[in-house]
Structures are given as structure tokens and as C-alpha cells.
Amino acid sequence: MKSGFVSIIGRPNVGKSTLLNSILGKRVAITSNKPQTTRNMIQGIYNEADTQIVFVDTPGIHKPQNKLGKVLNKQAYFTINDVDIVIMVVDISEKVGAGDKFVIDILKNIDKPVFLVINKIDKLPREEILKKIDEYTKLYDFDEIVPVSARKKDNIERLVSVIKKYLPDNIKYFDSNTITSSSDSFIISEYVREKILDLTEEEVPHAVTCITENIAEENGILNISVLIVVDRENLKKIIIGKNGNMIKEIGIRARKEIENYFNKKVYLDLFVKVIPKWRDREKFLNMIGYKDFLNK
Secondary structure, eight states, rough: OOEEEEEOOOOOTTSSSHHHHHTTTOOOOOOOOSTTTSSSOOOEEEEEEEEEEEEOOOOOOOOOOHHHHHHHHHHHHHHHHSSSSSEEEEEEEEEOHHHHHHHHHHHHHHHSEEEEEEEEEGOOOOOHHHHHHHHTTTTOOSSEEOBBTTTTTTTTHHHHHHHTTTTOOOOOOSOOTTBSHHHHHHHHHHHHHHHHHHOOOOSSSGGGEEEEEEEEETTTTTEEEEEEEESHHHHHHHHHHHHHHHHHHHHHHHHHHHHHHHSSSSEEEEEEEEHHHHHHHHHHHHHTTEEEEEEE
16 A cells, blocks of 8 residues: 655646546536635545545645735645645646746745646647746756646546655555545535636625535435625625526536535525624634634
């Protein structure tokens, strides 16, 4: 048995969560084209008969513009220091920018194997891919470089085989049937939050959180209720939508994801509650999981 912990890092929107989902063959991390979608460290467990790899998907590392950004960065930094292998994911369709160099500067202070995973190779011809690889190798001496398309699952098997060579442990940390350390409640609430991200405008995502309040199975059907918490009345109106159309669509899309995850029929109830930060600040911050968020 070979095992180890692998941190997936990179700037926002490079496809870290999509990569994790592709490796596992199941959606344990939500994805979105909006920055800072991942707000928690999510562990995904890859199992084979003689191998267990514990992946940690992290919030995108970036130069923080606010206190939420600082909290997310702290989470990502923590995983770098506490894993066996670090995978830096970059988007090959984007120029090598300040955000990538910011991440590389952090990597220069660690002493462990660092892989470069160049994602979205389906977007560029081979010649351009080779040019990008050359650019990155001039910035950092990566132990391994693996081009992939996480969305199309191209070259994912090779990435896993390369990781196996560097696994240092011989301990089985999780049961073979465990695919994530996240609770069912967390997975459900994240699916709902993902659909809110997909369907609403920029002002909503970072002012919303979702809490699974109840999961009960009856006659093979999961009855689930999820509370959507916002901090302003106008955001509640946006999420509910005209004649309730928005929250209905959020529910339809989230229910499909939950049914696919659990392989069961689902009845999903969504509720929206306003908790103004200026009235019940501590309760709101505890709910969204960031006590330091917006503290003066």
C-alpha cells in the first residue's frame, strides 16, 4: 500500500476543482467561472487496491483585495505545509501573469515535490502548449510537468501514475469506499450554492451561504431542506426571483446534482433567510464559516 496527501493549488479559475472531480470520477467539489468559488478545503480520496491518494482542493491563491481573500489564502497556504506533494494548476489558455508568479514565489519556500499541471490543453495546438511549458520551466524547476484537459479527462491517468511514484506513506487513511471527507450535508449545501453562482449576478455569490438543515430518507426518497442565508433583503429578492422563478430553477438544477451524487430520488426544499450583518453579525459570520470576514 502506497499513500500520501496531495495539495491542488493555483490562482482562481484555473480548473482545480474540475481536476479533482475528474481524478475521482465524481463531483465532490463545485465549479464555477466566478472567482473564489471554493471557500473550504475539500478532501477527495482516490482509491486503488494498492494505492490511496488524499487530494486537498484549495481556494484559489491570489493577492487578496479584502478580508475574505486573506482568509481563503491562509487556507491554501496551510495545505502546502502539511502535504507530501503540491500540484500547481495553470490555465494554458491564459498568459503567464502576475497571479501565477505570485503562486510560484510561494512555492520557492517549500521543500517537497512540486508538479506543474497545465490544464485546458484542448484549447491550444501542440506548438503553443510546448511554448507555455517552456515559459513555466524558466520560472520554477518543477519535479514533473503534466499537460491535461480536466474537463475532457485527457491525460488524467498519466497524472495519477506520476503521483504514485512520489507517495511516501504506507498507511491507509480512509476506508476504500470513502471518496470524500466532506459530510453529506456539506456536499448538498455546496451543490445549491453552485447553482446560485451559476444563475445570479456578481453581487450575490460572496454574500450567500447555504446550510443543509434536514436530510431524511423515506421510501427510498431523500427529503432535504436547505437554508440559503443572505445579508440583505434585495439579495433575497434576487434569489427568489419574479414569481419564485429563480429559486425554482436553482432547486431543479441542484436536485439533479444531488440525485446523481446519491443515486437516489430527491425531494428538495429551499428557504431564503436574511440575517443582516449589522444586527446579528456574529451569527452570520459563524454561519458562513469565516469569523474574520469583514471584522474591523
